[in-house]
């Protein structure tokens with residue numbers, strides 16, 4: 048397999064490149080990344096791979112990369128991904144996540160859809176909007192899209208573009224909607240590394256006022272393995288949910304990070320909610336379990352502990368990134 052991993056220098060993309068290079072060393076893996084503030088080649092040091100710096104929205108550069116490496120499989124992780132940044136700069140989200148995704152599909156169409164085994168698009172639980180905290184039914188693959196934020200809406204738009212290219216032009220697609228990921232190499236703007244890196248330095252950690260809002264958590268390795276199984280045996284044209292059922296409130300996350308680091312609860316600081324803050328997402332992942340036998344392997348307690356330790360041990364990776372973050376998560380309470 049010759050696989051193009053867009054967003055391959057980002058959090059999940061770099062974990063995927065590392066996973067693929069380790070598990071399928073005979074394949075050619077090409078990381079294709081624009082290297083925005085969130086992209087970091089340091090995340091791929093020591094991992095055998097090819098690298099192309101490019102925008103998914105640049106059809107010529109994307110086609111050249113696909114031709115040069117005789118790409119037969121694409122996994123599209125490239126996106127603007129941070130909800131807080133989407134509030135200050137929504138346009139770039141629609142540009143990359145909708146128009147960029149469409150143009151990447153167009154590059155494939157121009158080369159010829161029959162030359163591709165699969166175009167796998169990575170989406171999120173957030174396209175469905177949010178659930179009541181006491182809802183009993185999770186989202187399933189037939190739930191209606193009802194995004195509430197610019198990030199969610201732009202991801203939803205990208206999903207529609209991918210499905211349109213499948214129905215209209217025969218692009219051999221699959222899509223995953225995944226729960227919240229955690230693990231090593233996640234940019235320190237996101238909640239778990241934000242809490243961990245601040246607590247390591249004995250700084251306050253900011254909890255949005257709706258401290259009981261919940262998220263479902265998955266280790267990035269489990270997500271990567273799910274995508275590999277879908278590329279191997281998933282049905283073309285299908286959407287699969289990738290979740291764990293491991294829900295935690297924001298307060299529970301803060302407590303778990305502090306406990307893992309042996310830091311006091313007094314570091315928790317309540318800050319105003321961000322606008323449009325979703326209450327809860329939860330995915331029904333019975334389809335991928337029944338069809339492909341996928342199940343998460345990393346338990347949340349162990350995975351979180353290892354992740355927090357990784358941030359303790361890798362200051363030189365995350366410290367320079369702090370000043371690249373486009374949003375100061377603590378600005379509201381300075």
Ligand SMILES: NC(=O)c1ccc[n+]([C@@H]2O[C@H](COP(=O)([O-])OP(=O)(O)OC[C@H]3O[C@@H](n4cnc5c(N)ncnc54)[C@H](O)[C@@H]3O)[C@@H](O)[C@H]2O)c1
Pocket residue numbers: 053054055056057058059060079080081082083084085086087101102103104123124125126127128129143147169170171172202224225226227228229234
């Ligand atoms: N992190 C999560 O919890 C989560 C959950 C479900 C789905 N997802 C999806 O998974 C994907 C990866 O998320 P992540 O957390 O790794 O994000 P990330 O922000 O860490 O990485 C995104 C990468 O995409 C690159 N990029 C941005 N715009 C680009 C463009 N126009 N062309 C090429 N590259 C570009 C960036 O440089 C960066 O390396 C995204 O599509 C996201 O929506 C993430």
